[in-house]
Amino acid sequence: MINEDVLKKVCTLSRLRLLEAESAEMLDQMSRIIAHFDKLKEVSTEGVEPLYTAVEMKNVWREDEVFQLTTPKSLMKLAPDEQEGQVKVPQVVK
Amino acid sequence: MNINIDEGSGTSVVSKITEVFSKIEEKDSSINSFISLHKEDALASAAESDKRFKSQEDVRPLEGVSFSIKDMFCVKGHKTTAGSKMLKDFVPPYDATVIKRLKDAGAIILGKANQDEFAMGSTNEMSYFGACKNPWNLKHVAGGSSGGSAASVAARFAKISLGTDTGGSVRQPAHFCGTVGFKPTYGRVSRYGVVSFASSLDQTGFFSLKVEDAFKVAQVVSGKDTFDQTTSSSEKVIYDSNSVDTAQDLKGFKVGLVKEFMDADVDSDVAKAMELSKNALKARGAEIVEVELPLVEHGVPAYYLIATSEAASNLSRYDGVRYGHRADVNTDMSLEEFYTLNRSEGFGPEVKRRILLGNFSLSSGYIEAFYRKACQLRRLMREDYFKAFAKVDAILAPVASTAAFKLNAFEGDPLKKFLNDYFTVTVNLSGLPGLTVPVQKNESGLPVGVQLIANQFEEAKLLKAGLSLEDEFKFYEEAPDV
Numbered sequence: 001m002i003n004e005d006v007l008k009k010v011c012t013l014s015r016l017r018l019l020e021a022e023s024a025e026m027l028d029q030m031s032r033i034i035a036h037f038d039k040l041k042e043v044s045t046e047g048v049e050p051l052y053t054a055v056e057m058k059n060v061w062r063e064d065e066v067f068q069l070t071t072p073k074s075l076m077k078l079a080p081d082e083q084e085g086q087v088k089v090p091q092v093v094k
Numbered sequence: 095m096n097i098n099i100d101e102g103s104g105t106s107v108v109s110k111i112t113e114v115f116s117k118i119e120e121k122d123s124s125i126n127s128f129i130s131l132h133k134e135d136a137l138a139s140a141a142e143s144d145k146r147f148k149s150q151e152d153v154r155p156l157e158g159v160s161f162s163i164k165d166m167f168c169v170k171g172h173k174t175t176a177g178s179k180m181l182k183d184f185v186p187p188y189d190a191t192v193i194k195r196l197k198d199a200g201a202i203i204l205g206k207a208n209q210d211e212f213a214m215g216s217t218n219e220m221s222y223f224g225a226c227k228n229p230w231n232l233k234h235v236a237g238g239s240s241g242g243s244a245a246s247v248a249a250r251f252a253k254i255s256l257g258t259d260t261g262g263s264v265r266q267p268a269h270f271c272g273t274v275g276f277k278p279t280y281g282r283v284s285r286y287g288v289v290s291f292a293s294s295l296d297q298t299g300f301f302s303l304k305v306e307d308a309f310k311v312a313q314v315v316s317g318k319d320t321f322d323q324t325t326s327s328s329e330k331v332i333y334d335s336n337s338v339d340t341a342q343d344l345k346g347f348k349v350g351l352v353k354e355f356m357d358a359d360v361d362s363d364v365a366k367a368m369e370l371s372k373n374a375l376k377a378r379g380a381e382i383v384e385v386e387l388p389l390v391e392h393g394v395p396a397y398y399l400i401a402t403s404e405a406a407s408n409l410s411r412y413d414g415v416r417y418g419h420r421a422d423v424n425t426d427m428s429l430e431e432f433y434t435l436n437r438s439e440g441f442g443p444e445v446k447r448r449i450l451l452g453n454f455s456l457s458s459g460y461i462e463a464f465y466r467k468a469c470q471l472r473r474l475m476r477e478d479y480f481k482a483f484a485k486v487d488a489i490l491a492p493v494a495s496t497a498a499f500k501l502n503a504f505e506g507d508p509l510k511k512f513l514n515d516y517f518t519v520t521v522n523l524s525g526l527p528g529l530t531v532p533v534q535k536n537e538s539g540l541p542v543g544v545q546l547i548a549n550q551f552e553e554a555k556l557l558k559a560g561l562s563l564e565d566e567f568k569f570y571e572e573a574p575d576v
Contacts, residue, residue, distance in 0.1 A: 002454065007450070010454045010457065014446075014449045014455055015413070015430070015452045016434065026117060026446075026447065029447065029509070030447070032509050033398070034451075037464060038463075040468060040471060043389065043474075045467060045471060048470040048474060050441055050466055050470050050472070051473035052524025053280075053468070053525075054294070054476055054522075054524050055279065055324075055326065060323040070188055071187075077185075078184065078185070078417035080417070084289075089429060090423055090424075090429060092424075092429055
């Protein structure tokens, strides 16, 4: 089930880093939670179609219309770091 | 369909709202139900309401009614934090659809209500802005995740509050704080502009002191929205005046008691509230019928698998690039390290735990046994509810096994906390509407409520049965000493 290596892999997938002390506690908590999840195995669900959303709905179509929700400037205001109207991040290509 | 505004003693909306803010400023520091206040905008809206009242022209359905808004809803120009460090400075440049509809209806937004971070939690202790306390006893939690919403209504700060209910986050804090808590059918209210947690489960809900008020507001803000393709176009109304007129006559109305819920281990105050509610409904002519939900014990694991999987996916958007928390970065850092640092600093422990659980159950080798299995169970559980609703109009159930927890009751034991959601999560898995109605205080002076559940789009039945219970218990007459 879950062990230190699996937790490390899941942390990488999640783009999360845990401190060493956090990691031990997280592993312990997740192990207990996953053991509880594992009880679902007791129920036979063979041939049951998974249900992803509870209220039946059909695909919805509408005309693709252009409208102005907000301005690029007001969105750029949200950026933590910005230069000349561009969002700034660490160097990508070295 | 107007809502009676009875806050304060003033005659104008402006004077009433001014009085409300004085009360909040004086009393909320011990409760912590608000993360931010919108005093200037609220008073400007109040002045508009006064104008319309005075001229009697264009008076709107929610004219002058005060609202607190869970900090999950985007309100243009005001911080929308989701209770997280990640979004502590996020100011949306647009209104959520439901906020726009409230504003258009003449509502007054007082400010943003406290909550567990990204709505993940059932105690409001997971807020970056500190726990929200229970107005009935400050040593107890307000519940969660919409704790600030429930507390602000219980403390008589806001007339109505908007919350979100993904697994019980409206119904449970309502039970803990002694308010009405109403979660409509999935898809009734647009999710556009509401911070996403688990998209197939998230639904906006309403807190009020009177049952009718929650349904009236839901009626005003619900309905199709082109910005949210999951909004429903059901013609069945939420607020049905016929339900109101006939609420005291439940002849022919069948109320189900779920065998598995009745066998569950609950505190004596919860059992008492159930007994009193059953008798009240019976006395008004309802027939009590036993129904079964044989898979309900698997509700909590199925719910947490689905909710964490959807959350892991939804929260992958927070990378600190275009908005949200950004760490102090050095230029040598790779982009991957940059994302990781921003996320590790920006998210609190509960959110991290759920992202990790979600990505675990979605990862290759586990997805069949966990996520897919949970979705199969979801279908079977919904079938069980549909079978029950072929026999009954509404189900009467506990909301939680206890009244409000003491602060820090679950430290270090998240599984124990998850298991407390037993009575609420299957309602979300099945897309059903649910309603908490407060019943009475227990021996320690904490409120205890009960839950009514109906079939999809049958909110009118909840209104009817809810009004019957309200008529019996009149809990709105009781106020905490804040």
